[in-house]
Amino acid sequence: MTNLSMMQIMPxxxxxxxxxxxxxxxxxxxxxxxxxxPIWAKRDVGAWTFPKGEYEGPEEPLxxxxxxxxxxxxxxxxxxFIPLGSLKQPSGKMVSIWAFESDCDPAALVSxxxxxxxxxxxxxxxxxxxIDRAGWFSLSEAREKLSKGQVGFLEALADVVPDRVPPSTxx
Numbered sequence: 001m002t003n004l005s006m007m008q009i010m011p012x013x014x015x016x017x018x019x020x021x022x023x024x025x026x027x028x029x030x031x032x033x034x035x036x037x038p039i040w041a042k043r044d045v046g047a048w049t050f051p052k053g054e055y056e057g058p059e060e061p062l063x064x065x066x067x068x069x070x071x072x073x074x075x076x077x078x079x080x081f082i083p084l085g086s087l088k089q090p091s092g093k094m095v096s097i098w099a100f101e102s103d104c105d106p107a108a109l110v111s112x113x114x115x116x117x118x119x120x121x122x123x124x125x126x127x128x129x130x131i132d133r134a135g136w137f138s139l140s141e142a143r144e145k146l147s148k149g150q151v152g153f154l155e156a157l158a159d160v161v162p163d164r165v166p167p168s169t170x171x
Contacts, residue, residue: 011092015065016052017077018084018099018153020161021136028163029136030154031104032145033072036111036132038118048145050097050153051131061096072131074110078102084156089149097153099161106134139163 019031032048034040040047051072055064066077081098088094111131118126137145139154146154 011088011094012054013056013061014052014054014093014095015061015068016050016095016097017065017069017081018050018097018157019075019102019104020099020157021101021103028139028157028161030139030142030157031106031134032137032142033109033131033134036130037114037116037128040132045144046147048142049147049150052095052097062098065096065098071112073104073134074108075104076102082160084153084160087149087152095150097150099157106136109134
């Protein structure tokens, strides 16, 4: 089998991190990011995602996930990382996600940039931020905002992290 035919058979792989926190009432909230650039500018419902990116060869998926999270948000990451599994996306790409509990101010987002031809077929290149905004969402809000192929990661998170912490009974 040639290298070209191997590339056509093997799906692209992507890895990312899902940051979560608890609201004052104990509800789980997740950090979602919105893709930058003109293609995503007017899209909202079903357009949000987790910070993630493609990786190849010898790079370990969790290491790629940490690298991508930092590059796309400018926020730090912290152990422990909870594996949420892998899901095949409608595009055929295989995405692996880990969760970690932390907090950040979405207004402090600092994303890397990418370059693309814009407007299409103009021959002109323009730079755009990879992530144009971030926000905290409850699990139910996130189900609406998130790209449909990634909703299963919210279910996996809900399986390992209770959505509400019972009120403290200590005085």
